Amino acid sequence: MCGICGILVRKTSVNAPSNLVRSMGDALSHRGPDANGCYHDPVRGVFFEHRRLAIIDLSAAGRQPLYNEDRTVVVMVNGEIYNYRELREQLTRRGHRFASQCDVETVVHLFEEQGIGGWKNLRGMFAIAVYDTKSGELYLTRDSLGIKPLYVYESSELIAFSSEIRGFQALPNFASDPNPDGWMDFLLLGSVPAPRTHLKNIRALLPGETLTIRKNQVLSEGSSPISAWCHGAAEATRSEASAARECIRDSVRKHLVSDVPIGIFLSGGMDSGALAGIASEISTTPVHTVSVTLPGHALDESALARQTAEVFGTHHVEIPLDQASFEADFHVFFDHLDLPSIDGFNTFIVSKVARAAGLTVALSGLGGDEIFAGYNSFQLVPRLTRLHQIASWGGSIGKGAAAFLLEKIRHGSSAARVAEIFRSRPANIRSGYLACRGLFVGRILEDLLAPELRSYARAAHTRFLDETSWVLERQLQPRLAVAGLELSRYMSSQLLRDTDVMSMAHGLEVRTPLVDVEVVRGCLPFLAHDFEGDGHPKWLLRQSLDRPLPASVVQRPKRGFVFPWQEWMSGFVLKDFDRKLASPNGWADILQPKSVQWWRDAYVRGWAHWSCFWALYVLMKFLEKTRGSH
Secondary structure, eight states, X not given: OEEEEEEEESOTTSOOHHHHHHHHHHHTGGGOBSEEEEEEETTTTEEEEEEEOOOSOOSGGGOSSEEOTTSOEEEEEEEEETTHHHHHHXXXXXXXXXXXXXXXXXXXXXXXXXXXXXXXXXXXEEEEEEEETTTTEEEEEEOTTOOSOXXXXXXXXXXXXXXXXXXXXXXXXXXXXXXXXXXXXXXXXXXXXXXOOSBTTEEEOOTXXXXXXXXXXXXXXXXXXXXXXXXXXXXXXXOOHHHHHHHHHHHHHHHTOOSSOEEEEOOSSHHHHHHXXXXXXXXXXXXXXXXXXXXTOTTOOHHHHHHHHHHHTOEEEEEEOOHHHHHHHHHHHHHHOOSOOSXXXXXXXXXXXXXXXXXXEEEOOXXXXXXXXXXXXXXXXXXXXXXXXXXXTTHHHHHHHHHHHHHHHSOSHHHHHHHHHHHHSOSSHHHHHHHHHOSSOHHHHHHHBOGGGHHHHHHHHHHHHHHTGGGGGXXXXXXXXXXXXXXXXXXXXXXXXXXXXXXXXXXXXXXXXXXOHHHHHHHHHHHHTTOOTTSSTTHHXXXXXXXXXXXXXXXXXXXXXXXXXXXXXXXXXHHHHHHHHHSOOSGGGTBOHHHHHHHHHHHHTTOSOHHHHHHHHHHHHHHHHHHHTO
């Protein structure tokens, strides 16, 4: 895993582009502390920079960019290709000559032979930049599940790409004003989905998308296969569990390949516990596991994680965390948060701990809840949808009455959000998902905004419905529809993006064996056919183990790996929030100070969930930073 960036010059008036791209690379140096490399072609105005975190083939031969035999294909990759050994063997038989043992070199020869059509053969996490010196075309692509991010900035003078948005700040006359559409997306669901970002002129590649770039033209093709997989799973006959078992174990096996120390993020849950178990059964060396603990707090999962570590005989490390530690790391965390999100700090801390423990690579159980129906949303969204449909039989009066009763029976911002959805939105699975996952919706969002921006709030909801319309096609089974929404929205836009940037803040590579094209495609049919196994959660994942997880882990109520945010934010964050309220700067152009004050007070009295308060704080800080940069 690395940091990649580059410039394609459109006008010769751009001064010293080689220095500019080097500065972009320096801004990404935390992603690749082991080496740097470059490709500069001043005649054609093409400039690449690479910062390397050495994982496979630690020698100088593995440094990027990498080339084909006659150096007509130039390649940089951020990520890992897990099936590189199989591809290398096939390519070698067809006459290709390799100069390294690096996984990335398979991309070089695959492109040389098949062009951008070769990406479909890659199994891994990747953001790829390929320059074809013969055609003068630059190709940028991203893996189909969206594990690795890639951003593009375009102006009249140049086109640039970068693994992180911060890389663009080194460019001359960099100007990218706040993007209201991106901010509305963020307030609606807590993250900004590709292709939008919070800034104009900067777009994120979509999962599975390839851009073909010439100096004056940008062409796009390809998309994520998640919708097709969900519809295909609904039509397929459920495969045998043994096939799914081997697929999961094969993915873990491939994700364990490394020439540097590797370990596992271990919480008290089943996803990371299953990975620890499978890895301990596969690996010929002791498996390292790392946990963050919350001493004395009800959310502490250290006892469960310790039981799992003992069952599988891992070398286990525990690092305690408290509010003082959170506040001490806060500014560094926020410096790396270059795209708004209500998540990320968990990964920031556990990555810091893993790196301090001597690991360069860590496996994460991310993805398990999405493909094995672990989230409460798999039960809650269909239930809310049914209630909404029943209320809709009574027209606007029925929906209004249901919303009124809900707010009387339940208390807090979550109930208010569901009531607003009932009043104003159509009754279908997408509205149910928004009621479950949303932050500020409908009139709740509009009331937060300056009057001239309220149309953007309405547009954001319409955009969400348009982009998720595929879940209503062909009567997709509810659990499968929820899985598709979780995979394509929450996981892709929030969890994976934050995992990348927050792990790389510490020069740590995080791998996600459950977010694998073969695993996702192979396991979705079990959701479509309501397969329950032994009646306990995530049987399909657990049956991949030779030894069972501790009963205490399997039978405990579902609870994600979370910190006590409602409590911790009452300290430094609340004080800083109040300072911003007292002296509006930048954010008051978008948010109404009186409404922000109301939500602040609602958080303090316990009515508003911490995520609403945190989202407003993140927006305020970003808008201040954006205004300051101009």
